[in-house]
Amino acid sequence: MGERQRAGEMTEVLPSQRYNAHLVPEDESLTCLKTGVYVLRFDNTYSLVHSKHISYTVEVLLPDQTFMEKVEKF
Numbered sequence: 001m002g003e004r005q006r007a008g009e010m011t012e013v014l015p016s017q018r019y020n021a022h023l024v025p026e027d028e029s030l031t032c033l034k035t036g037v038y039v040l041r042f043d044n045t046y047s048l049v050h051s052k053h054i055s056y057t058v059e060v061l062l063p064d065q066t067f068m069e070k071v072e073k074f
Helices: 065-073
Strands: none
Touching: none
């Protein structure tokens, strides 16, 4: 830990997507199968002229024993 990585050196877990969250709030989850550092990236390149306001919540849950047993089988 403590080592910095450039964005190009990171492994993308989910591709960038455009959301119309002004119409409907977005609610998603991601199950991380590997330990490590995960970075959330918010991108506004499609609309450089207009700023955006975002709010988000991140919750990290430790895996339960059943989940760990399923992952170990892979």
